[in-house]
Amino acid sequence: MSKRGITLYLHVHQPYRLRDYTVFDTANTHDYFVDPDPLSGRNNEKIFRKVADKSYRPMNQLLEKLLQTHPDFKVSLSITGTLLEQAEQWGQDVIDSFRRLVETGRVEIVAETYHHSLAFFYSRAEFESQVEAHKAKIRELFGVETSVFRNTELAYNDELAQWADQYGFKGILAEGWDPVLDWRSPNFVYRPEGTKDISLLMKNYRLSDDLAFRFSNKSWAEWPLTVDKYSEWMNASINDQPLVNLFMDYETFGEHQWADTGIFDFFEDFVGRWLADENNTFYTVSEAIEAHSPAGTISMPSTVTWADAERDLTAWIGNSMQKEALQHLYALEKDILRTEDDQLISDWRRLQTSDHAYYMCTKWFTDGDVHAYFSPYESPYDAFLYYMNAIRDLRWRLHAHHKTGGLSG
Amino acid sequence: MNILMLGWELPPHNSGGLGVACYHLAKALALKGTSIDFVVPYSAVHENIDFMTVHNATKLSPLDRYGLGAYDSKFLISGNNDAETSHLTDIRSVQRQYTKYVERHIEKGVATYDAIHAHDWLTMEAGIRAKQMTDAPLIVHVHSTEFDRSGGASGNPIAREIEYQGLIVADRIIAVSAVTKRIIIEQYGIPADKIEVVHNAIDTASFDDGYEYDRRTYKYLESLKSEGYTVISAVTRLTIQKGLTNLVRALAMASEKYDRLALLLAGDGEQRDELISLASELGVSDKIFFTGFVRGKQWRDSYSVSDVFVLSSISEPFGLTALEAAHHDTALVLSKQSGVAEVLHNVLKYDFWDVERLADQIVGVATSPALKTSLKQNVMQEYAQLSWDDVAAQLHILYGAARQPRERVLV
Numbered sequence: 001m002s003k004r005g006i007t008l009y010l011h012v013h014q015p016y017r018l019r020d021y022t023v024f025d026t027a028n029t030h031d032y033f034v035d036p037d038p039l040s041g042r043n044n045e046k047i048f049r050k051v052a053d054k055s056y057r058p059m060n061q062l063l064e065k066l067l068q069t070h071p072d073f074k075v076s077l078s079i080t081g082t083l084l085e086q087a088e089q090w091g092q093d094v095i096d097s098f099r100r101l102v103e104t105g106r107v108e109i110v111a112e113t114y115h116h117s118l119a120f121f122y123s124r125a126e127f128e129s130q131v132e133a134h135k136a137k138i139r140e141l142f143g144v145e146t147s148v149f150r151n152t153e154l155a156y157n158d159e160l161a162q163w164a165d166q167y168g169f170k171g172i173l174a175e176g177w178d179p180v181l182d183w184r185s186p187n188f189v190y191r192p193e194g195t196k197d198i199s200l201l202m203k204n205y206r207l208s209d210d211l212a213f214r215f216s217n218k219s220w221a222e223w224p225l226t227v228d229k230y231s232e233w234m235n236a237s238i239n240d241q242p243l244v245n246l247f248m249d250y251e252t253f254g255e256h257q258w259a260d261t262g263i264f265d266f267f268e269d270f271v272g273r274w275l276a277d278e279n280n281t282f283y284t285v286s287e288a289i290e291a292h293s294p295a296g297t298i299s300m301p302s303t304v305t306w307a308d309a310e311r312d313l314t315a316w317i318g319n320s321m322q323k324e325a326l327q328h329l330y331a332l333e334k335d336i337l338r339t340e341d342d343q344l345i346s347d348w349r350r351l352q353t354s355d356h357a358y359y360m361c362t363k364w365f366t367d368g369d370v371h372a373y374f375s376p377y378e379s380p381y382d383a384f385l386y387y388m389n390a391i392r393d394l395r396w397r398l399h400a401h402h403k404t405g406g407l408s409g
Numbered sequence: 410m411n412i413l414m415l416g417w418e419l420p421p422h423n424s425g426g427l428g429v430a431c432y433h434l435a436k437a438l439a440l441k442g443t444s445i446d447f448v449v450p451y452s453a454v455h456e457n458i459d460f461m462t463v464h465n466a467t468k469l470s471p472l473d474r475y476g477l478g479a480y481d482s483k484f485l486i487s488g489n490n491d492a493e494t495s496h497l498t499d500i501r502s503v504q505r506q507y508t509k510y511v512e513r514h515i516e517k518g519v520a521t522y523d524a525i526h527a528h529d530w531l532t533m534e535a536g537i538r539a540k541q542m543t544d545a546p547l548i549v550h551v552h553s554t555e556f557d558r559s560g561g562a563s564g565n566p567i568a569r570e571i572e573y574q575g576l577i578v579a580d581r582i583i584a585v586s587a588v589t590k591r592i593i594i595e596q597y598g599i600p601a602d603k604i605e606v607v608h609n610a611i612d613t614a615s616f617d618d619g620y621e622y623d624r625r626t627y628k629y630l631e632s633l634k635s636e637g638y639t640v641i642s643a644v645t646r647l648t649i650q651k652g653l654t655n656l657v658r659a660l661a662m663a664s665e666k667y668d669r670l671a672l673l674l675a676g677d678g679e680q681r682d683e684l685i686s687l688a689s690e691l692g693v694s695d696k697i698f699f700t701g702f703v704r705g706k707q708w709r710d711s712y713s714v715s716d717v718f719v720l721s722s723i724s725e726p727f728g729l730t731a732l733e734a735a736h737h738d739t740a741l742v743l744s745k746q747s748g749v750a751e752v753l754h755n756v757l758k759y760d761f762w763d764v765e766r767l768a769d770q771i772v773g774v775a776t777s778p779a780l781k782t783s784l785k786q787n788v789m790q791e792y793a794q795l796s797w798d799d800v801a802a803q804l805h806i807l808y809g810a811a812r813q814p815r816e817r818v819l820v
Contacts, residue, residue: 023630026629320692362686379682389629408695
């Protein structure tokens with residue numbers, strides 16, 4: 001009988017935000033991702049440096065300590081290509097600290113799209129290029145191969161699982177969403193519908209979100225969350241089941257939940273408490289899959305994400321602006337790739353990062369719940385205008401430098 | 410002749426056409442020997458004005474006054490914590506301060522006036538007060554009504570009531586167009602013979618400041634033009650009065666027939682987000698270029714980059730931008746509900762609601778170089794004949810005549 005394990009998976013990501021890129025900039029300057037204003041919320045360097053200080057450095061230090069202290073502590077990380085590029089540029093020590101984690105052999109890197117994109121839903125060829133690019137980047141920086149896949153925003157459906165299965169991944173991650181699970185528990189390994197060799201790990205969203213979203217919320221009935229209480233919940237959830245999948249943004253630690261909320265101490269104490277019971281352990285995502293055979297088959301014909309009460313893609317492609325913007329962006333695929341112009345291709349791919357579409361989301365904005373609107377822009381409409389101007393500039397560059405692709409307007 | 414002129418803005422501290430019209434009208438009057446005391450509701454130096462005396466009625470900065478929006482009666486000043494000005498929390502407070510200033514000015518008795526000339530509802534209360542105190546005739550100059558500003562609805566009841574009082578008490582009313590005259594008659598019940606139409610004009614000399622079109626300002630649009638695209642533009646506040654949803658719909662309809670079209674919307678306003686949404690619902694976001702508020706070179710270049718200028722207003726008392734566009738060599742398409750359409754003939758006209766016709770006209774100009782060239786060249790001849798000097802001559806006659814009916818009544 002294998003031990004009861006927590007599969008802790010953290011997602012590390014920063015986008016390249018667009019500056020306030022206007023009609024007047026279009027075709028004149030091509031530096032969409034560089035905001036010269038040091039006080040701007042669109043200054044990527046400033047934001048990276050801030051998050052590195054608040055989250056990446058202290059959390060990696062804590063993870064390193066936990067790995068040294070507890071032989072059974074393990075963690076899985078997915079780190080986007082855009083984050084890695086930013087770290088290489090503005091915080092090489094952050095890369096080094098991730099490397100030390102991976103070198104312990106108890107930290108697994110999870111595969112995803114290099115640019116944190118929704119390419120799966122627009123272009124299979126582009127999607128596969130980005131998966132390959134991410135694999136290559138991980139190999140280059142960390143010397144390891146990835147074997148478990150997660151898609152951007154945990155956007156998952158049966159077709160994706162079937163793709164991942166054929167591609168050769170042995171595992172894939174998804175949201176443990178009640179309407180899908182029905183009477184079943186997320187605390188088992190499953191087999192996706194229509195696949196042969198791949199296993200599915202599903203997020204225990206209650207226990208995950210207790211940390212990711214609710215930890216410091218003083219109006220939450222359970223605040224403050226103590227290690228006692230959380231351990232009790234963990235034990236109640238896992239009971240006679242094999243594992244609990246805690247999936248969340250890495251930036252939960254130090255950025256979404258600041259250090260002064262006590263999140264770091266809480267986490268350190270909780271890991272110690274969990275491992276004090278010799279029946280308990282941690283799994284990497286690969287270990288979780290190897291240790292447990294699928295308990296059944298799960299089918300998700302329509303796409304499920306880890307976002308919002310709806311758990312769908314409406315935050316990214318729900319309104320007409322988002323649909324139109326992405327359609328124009330992906331329409332450039334053939335012309336852009338044909339240029340073999342690295343800078344142009346890179347800029348086009350950076351615009352695929354799902355955060356851009358998210359900034360155009362109006363569903364909270366129209367409710368007047370602007371606090372839920374997590375964006376560096378004044379409004380979703382501004383985000384849309386800057387993005388469209390950047391697309392136009394891509395077209396202009398294609399046209400001016402490569403005599404290809406029509407300008408359009 | 411001594412005139413007390415009550416205005417709300419003057420360039421460069423203007424938010425729209427009202428300030429421009431007041432400036433040129435006063436300047437042309439001054440050139441005819443008229444002495445003018447011009448009151449504005451803010452404190453600022455007008456370096457370019459030496460032909461009249463500008464009086465500052467409050468200590469507010471012009472920036473605070475921009476916030477009020479000369480045309481927007483819904484707007485409130487907020488976040489002004491300066492002790493001296495904190496009580497000026499809304500446009501009504503500014504108007505009261507303004508009226509008090511005018512009262513004090515008249516009490517000083519430094520000048521006697523042959524007429525009081527008040528521009529729009531903002532200054533009408535002060536105008537009524539000045540008339541009561543001096544017994545000089547009150548001339549109310551209507552550049553826009555609350556009916557126009559609310560896009561053909563009844564609008565703000567307070568603004569409407571002040572307008573009504575001003576129109577009733579006035580000895581003479583100047584409407585900037587027949588469109589406006591009709592609104593004053595129909596919406597406010599004022600007899601037609603009390604209202605004179607005096608169209609605005611354009612001072613072409615004010616454009617001769619060494620300006621040269623810079624192709625880099627709208628470089629992407631220039632690239633589109635070199636690919637055969639036609640650039641349509643509206644230089645305007647993005648607000649319901651301007652009928653821009655119809656323009657966006659017409660663009661979408663026109664694009665189905667002829668694809669090489671781009672629309673430049675230069676300006677900002679509360680309707681912007683609605684227009685962005687509408688464009689994406691119609692699938693034409695890619696064709697529409699939002700600049701935000703433009704001034705100076707970006708503003709002039711927005712005309713210069715355009716092939717076709719559309720004035721799509723639901724109700725436009727005059728529409729100075731159409732004359733500015735004509736000066737920058739564009740073909741004009743004007744809604745029939747605009748005053749400027751009364752004075753220009755070498756233009757295409759349509760009813761503001763007639764999206765299909767507008768679409769058809771856009772396609773027509775875009776696909777016919779001959780039509781485009783004729784419209785541009787001919788309107789260029791026509792617009793320049795509208796002179797502020799003629800406006801000043803009309804006003805002089807009006808000032809002289811204003812008093813007479815009243816005196817007859819008194820006899």
